[in-house]
Amino acid sequence: MIVEFAPAKLNLALHVTGRRADGYHLLDSLVCFAAIGDRIALTPGPLSLTIDGPFAAGLSADADNLCLRAARLAGGQAAITLTKALPVASGIGGGSADAAAVLRGLARMGHPLPDRSERLGADVPVCLAGSPARMQGIGELLTPLPALPTLHLVLVNPGVAVPTPAIFARLGRRDNPPLPPVPAFPDAPALIGWLQTVRNDLQPPAIAAAPVIADVLQALEASGARLARMSGSGATCFGLFPDASQAAAAAAALARNGWWAVASELAPDPRPR
Numbered sequence: 001m002i003v004e005f006a007p008a009k010l011n012l013a014l015h016v017t018g019r020r021a022d023g024y025h026l027l028d029s030l031v032c033f034a035a036i037g038d039r040i041a042l043t044p045g046p047l048s049l050t051i052d053g054p055f056a057a058g059l060s061a062d063a064d065n066l067c068l069r070a071a072r073l074a075g076g077q078a079a080i081t082l083t084k085a086l087p088v089a090s091g092i093g094g095g096s097a098d099a100a101a102v103l104r105g106l107a108r109m110g111h112p113l114p115d116r117s118e119r120l121g122a123d124v125p126v127c128l129a130g131s132p133a134r135m136q137g138i139g140e141l142l143t144p145l146p147a148l149p150t151l152h153l154v155l156v157n158p159g160v161a162v163p164t165p166a167i168f169a170r171l172g173r174r175d176n177p178p179l180p181p182v183p184a185f186p187d188a189p190a191l192i193g194w195l196q197t198v199r200n201d202l203q204p205p206a207i208a209a210a211p212v213i214a215d216v217l218q219a220l221e222a223s224g225a226r227l228a229r230m231s232g233s234g235a236t237c238f239g240l241f242p243d244a245s246q247a248a249a250a251a252a253a254l255a256r257n258g259w260w261a262v263a264s265e266l267a268p269d270p271r272p273r
């Protein structure tokens, strides 16, 4: 059996800089990965999918599931088990992370990675890379970044599914400036200082669609986050905390609102040192 971790994707910053003729938006985003995620297990055999885990109920194992679409694109055969630990349609790339993990697993079983994995989803290329990157184009242009400093994260999802197309459709402006050059960050305060100068352009339209996102951001700040921001098209938000014990205490307190709230850190960097 082959097991692949499918870490949550976080857009630490996300500027929408334009729109293509086909309606897809041009992005400029600083992306990293958290140490929490889904799990994919593959065993040789005819293509099938079984889903378990805390968020299994939100998802169907039909032919549209990104795990099966990824396997078909790679021409791979395997019995796939997805253990769904991430909320569905929540801005942290769950489906894209799963698709990328299936592609990585099938590659280990001898099926080459397909070209143009972004056809599965704009976030699939960066999830395949799995390490900090500046993401541009519609998601297919990746510039690897040096390893980020240690971060003490809290991820919070208030339980509202936010469909990505609806949030892009609500954008006020589609011609925002790109990110400034991304420097190397010696420590977390340097990264947080830089992040305070940039935005997630999808945050205002997501708050308009789901006002509870503003409550989540305010609650993260009230529990001591040095920076609180939404990831992707929402509704999951992240807070950056000074240390692991403050992050754990904040996650426990925020979970008392009935929200999914977890303390985490960055995923191990898969790149060779």
Ligand SMILES: C[C@](O)(CO)[C@H](O)COP(=O)(O)OP(=O)(O)OC[C@H]1O[C@@H](n2ccc(N)nc2=O)[C@H](O)[C@@H]1O
Binding pocket: 011, 014, 023, 024, 025, 026, 027, 029, 091, 093, 096, 120, 121, 122, 123, 124, 137, 138, 139, 164, 165, 168, 232, 233
């Ligand atoms: C918003 C982000 O999460 C930022 O990382 C991603 O760009 C979304 O990635 P994803 O969920 O893999 O997106 P896809 O499944 O490819 O696209 C879902 C829908 O979002 C919109 N979409 C997505 C990506 C993009 N660059 N421009 C868009 O306008 C399109 O309406 C598209 O039909």
Ligand SMILES: Nc1ncnc2c1ncn2[C@@H]1O[C@H](COP(=O)(O)OP(=O)(O)OP(=O)(O)O)[C@@H](O)[C@H]1O
Binding pocket: 059, 064, 065, 066, 067, 082, 087, 088, 089, 090, 091, 092, 093, 094, 095, 096, 098, 099, 121, 123, 162, 164, 232, 233, 234
């Ligand atoms: N394996 C999967 N996991 C999650 N969602 C899936 C999967 N397969 C198909 N989907 C569908 O894809 C849609 C987007 O789900 P996903 O969790 O990837 O969104 P997201 O977290 O907003 O991602 P992103 O940050 O890339 O926009 C959902 O409506 C869901 O029904």
